[in-house]
Amino acid sequence: MAETPSSEARTGLKLISPTAIYVILLLAVPLATVLVYSVLTGGRGNVSLPVTFENYSELWSKSVYGYIMFKSLMVALCVTAITVILAYPVAYFVSFHVKPERKSLWLFLITIPFWTSYIIRVSLWFVILGYGGIIDSALAGIGIQPLNIASYSILSIIIVLAHAYAPFAVLPIFVSLEKVDRSLLEAGQDLGESRWVTFLRVTLPLSMPGVIAAALIVFIPTVGDYVTPELVGDGKEPMIANLIETQLLKLQNFPQGSAFAVASMLMVGLVSVAFVFWNRRFIGGGK
Amino acid sequence: MKKAPILRSYTLFYLLFLYGPILLLPIFAFNDSRVVAFPLQGFTTAWFAEMAADQNLRNAAWNSLIIALSVASISTVLGIFAARASVRYRFPGKGPLMGMIMLPLVLPEMIVAMALLVVLLSMNIPLSLFTVILGQTLICTPFAVAILTSAFQSLDKSLEEAALDLGETPWSTFRLIILPLVMPGIMASFLICFTISFDEFIIANFLGSGEPILSVYIFGQFRFPAKVPSMLALGTVLVCFSIILLGFAEYMRRRGIAKAGGKDSGGFL
Numbered sequence: 001m002a003e004t005p006s007s008e009a010r011t012g013l014k015l016i017s018p019t020a021i022y023v024i025l026l027l028a029v030p031l032a033t034v035l036v037y038s039v040l041t042g043g044r045g046n047v048s049l050p051v052t053f054e055n056y057s058e059l060w061s062k063s064v065y066g067y068i069m070f071k072s073l074m075v076a077l078c079v080t081a082i083t084v085i086l087a088y089p090v091a092y093f094v095s096f097h098v099k100p101e102r103k104s105l106w107l108f109l110i111t112i113p114f115w116t117s118y119i120i121r122v123s124l125w126f127v128i129l130g131y132g133g134i135i136d137s138a139l140a141g142i143g144i145q146p147l148n149i150a151s152y153s154i155l156s157i158i159i160v161l162a163h164a165y166a167p168f169a170v171l172p173i174f175v176s177l178e179k180v181d182r183s184l185l186e187a188g189q190d191l192g193e194s195r196w197v198t199f200l201r202v203t204l205p206l207s208m209p210g211v212i213a214a215a216l217i218v219f220i221p222t223v224g225d226y227v228t229p230e231l232v233g234d235g236k237e238p239m240i241a242n243l244i245e246t247q248l249l250k251l252q253n254f255p256q257g258s259a260f261a262v263a264s265m266l267m268v269g270l271v272s273v274a275f276v277f278w279n280r281r282f283i284g285g286g287k
Numbered sequence: 288m289k290k291a292p293i294l295r296s297y298t299l300f301y302l303l304f305l306y307g308p309i310l311l312l313p314i315f316a317f318n319d320s321r322v323v324a325f326p327l328q329g330f331t332t333a334w335f336a337e338m339a340a341d342q343n344l345r346n347a348a349w350n351s352l353i354i355a356l357s358v359a360s361i362s363t364v365l366g367i368f369a370a371r372a373s374v375r376y377r378f379p380g381k382g383p384l385m386g387m388i389m390l391p392l393v394l395p396e397m398i399v400a401m402a403l404l405v406v407l408l409s410m411n412i413p414l415s416l417f418t419v420i421l422g423q424t425l426i427c428t429p430f431a432v433a434i435l436t437s438a439f440q441s442l443d444k445s446l447e448e449a450a451l452d453l454g455e456t457p458w459s460t461f462r463l464i465i466l467p468l469v470m471p472g473i474m475a476s477f478l479i480c481f482t483i484s485f486d487e488f489i490i491a492n493f494l495g496s497g498e499p500i501l502s503v504y505i506f507g508q509f510r511f512p513a514k515v516p517s518m519l520a521l522g523t524v525l526v527c528f529s530i531i532l533l534g535f536a537e538y539m540r541r542r543g544i545a546k547a548g549g550k551d552s553g554g555f556l
Contacts, residue, residue: 005377012376019369019428020384026425028387030402037405090301093294108537113305115479116529119488119502120522123509124308127315134311166305216393224395226489231509241397248401249493258405261398268395 034258042255055259065243065260072239073267075154076223079161083218084211086162087169091210092203094170095177107174114167119227125160126231153229153237160232161222169214176210177203212279216272223268240264309526316519321512334520341517347499351485354416354500358423359481365424366431366476367469373432374439385432392429396489399425404493414496422490427480434479438472438543471543478536482529 039051059065094106113121128134139145180203188198226241238246240260248257319331338344369388373381391399403422407414442465450460466473488502495503505521508514 008376009378012372012378012381015376016369016372016378016381016384019365019372019388019432022365023388023390023425023428026403026421027390027399030406031398033406033409034402086301089294090298093291093298097291097294104541109302110305112530112533113309115482115486115533116309116526117486117502117505117522119486119505120312120518120525121308123505123518124311124522126509127515128308128311134315163304163308166301220393220395224397226397227506231506241395244397244401245493248405254405254409257401261401264395265398272393 034261037254038258038262040255042253055255056263058256059259059263068238068243069240069263069267071154071237072223072264073271075157075161075239076219077271078158079165079222080215080219082158082162083166083169084173084214087166087214088173088211091170091173091177095174095180107171110170111167118164121164122160122227122231125156125163129156129159129232153232156232157228157237157239160228161225164228165218165222168217172213172217173207173210176207176213180206209279212275216275219271219275220268223271224264312519312522312526315516316523318516321516334516335524337517338520338524343499344501344504344521347501347504350416350498351491351501354419354423354491355481355484357420358427358484359477361420361424362427362431362480363435363473363476365428366435367473369428369432370435370439374436374442388432389429391426396426400490400493403490407494414494416495416498416500418494418496419491419500422494423484423487426487426490427483430483431476431480434476434540435469435472438469438475441544442468469543471539474539475536475543478532478539482532482536486529 038055039053041050041052041054059069090110094103094110098106126133130136184202184206185198188202189195193201223239224241225239226245229237229239229242244257244260244264247253247260251257316334317330317332318328319333320328369385372378373385400422403418403425407418412418446464446468447460450464451457455463486502488506491500492503492506505518508518
């Protein structure tokens with residue numbers, strides 16, 4: 001098709017416009033609104049001038065808010081580390097030890113649990129970990145006292161989130177392992193390195209971009225998870241999402257809730273940028 | 288292939304961990320006891336009967352079905368526009384626009400829901416099933432774009448050029464040549480968006496104005512121990528349902544790749 005660049009640009013813009021307009025109206029505008037609200041003064045259910053940074057200073061001055069932010073960050077980082085470390089050997093196995101024609105079957109098996117009802121999976125853990133629940137009753141059968149794991153809110157939140165997001169971590173690591181040039185590994189071993197050293201010095205650095213992608217994919221939704229702290233932690237250990245809900249909906253304090261939302265976006269953004277920079281080190285040759 | 292017994296058993300163990308809770312679903316859904324605990328008490332289908340008789344549950348399921356069908360259709364159509372534009376054309380502002388469209392993938396869902404909610408409340412727009420559809424479409428569109436982009440990428444551009452040379456209009460080329468070739472991708476996108484929407488909780492909960500929606504209903508019922516067994520029965524049904532849907536989506540995806548003559552690289556995204 002003989003197209004001039006400008007007519008191509010016009011067709012392209014026309015084609016993307018329905019989706020772009022939808023996203024601008026329903027995502028960009030709301031996000032901008034939240035940003036503006038976060039520096040306004042507000043009472044119950046309304047916002048007004050003057051512009052103030054009080055909502056943000058509230059974040060620093062009230063230690064309970066800082067604690068919740070810090071806790072969400074720590075829980076999310078913990079979950080990220082656990083899922084990525086647990087997923088790596090699985091991705092390695094599928095990439096290096098499964099016949100090529102069987103690989104997509106294995107990946108399919110690993111991803112199915114992710115696509116089955118999230119709410120049911122999380123709620124099930126509530127039944128599994130709770131007092132007199134499935135774990136306790138199974139342990140009672142061999143004479144062990146009830147553990148009531150669910151009463152350790154943070155621990156159970158970490159277990160449930162690590163399980164819920166596990167399949168997410170395998171795919172990106174697998175993709176980067178698939179790209180590792182197999183002849184490099186042979187070269188390493190021909191030159192007298194042991195298999196373990198070859199793994200540490202060749203395979204692992206080359207697969208780091210996948211590891212970091214996996215970490216990001218797990219970190220972002222876990223830091224903003226609402227359901228798990230609500231259900232498993234019994235609401236006793238709220239995370240950022242629960243805090244935002246309380247401010248915006250229960251207290252109807254739009255500016256304060258918006259400030260929390262913006263602060264948590266900043267936090268997610270900063271951690272993501274840190275991950276991406278870390279990634280750049282490995283893309284740049286992995287020396 | 289080298290044998291790696293330790294890695295292999297680790298992977299199998301990992302799969303067991305992933306599937307553990309799902310495997311417990313049918314075990315306790317057929318267990319003849321209101322208390323969800325070992326030892327098992329014998330076989331019953333009473334919980335399935337209780338589930339089927341629950342009128343609120345049926346309303347919720349019906350609402351979820353309407354939402355999921357609408358969301359899947361709208362997201363897939365929006366996905367076709369964006370994927371086609373980004374694969375086929377170069378235009379100014381493409382990077383930022385595509386970034387904006389894919390943004391919900393890297394934003395915590397709670398933020399998307401709350402931002403939308405603040406705007407809706409400020410504009411005094413009443414919450415309804417419609418607002419849930421609007422919000423969930425935002426979440427599902429990036430998935431549709433990702434799936435459809437790979438479908439459009441595997442298209443051979445010369446087929447399209449041949450059709451245009453032979454006198455077809457751009458629209459009839461799209462309808463007669465491109466659409467049939469990307470059809471499997473469209474089906475896969477529809478099914479996946481349907482599954483995500485059907486399962487979605489945050490937006491359904493906050494933008495849904497208390498109309499019963501399945502995921503919100505399930506979340507509420509798990510708080511009452513007496514209701515848990517019938518929820519496990521429901522869970523069993525939903526898991527079977529989504530495995531069938533996904534199996535079908537995976538089949539369509541593979542057929543699409545085979546049709547376009549590509550090689551299967553595995554995985555949905």
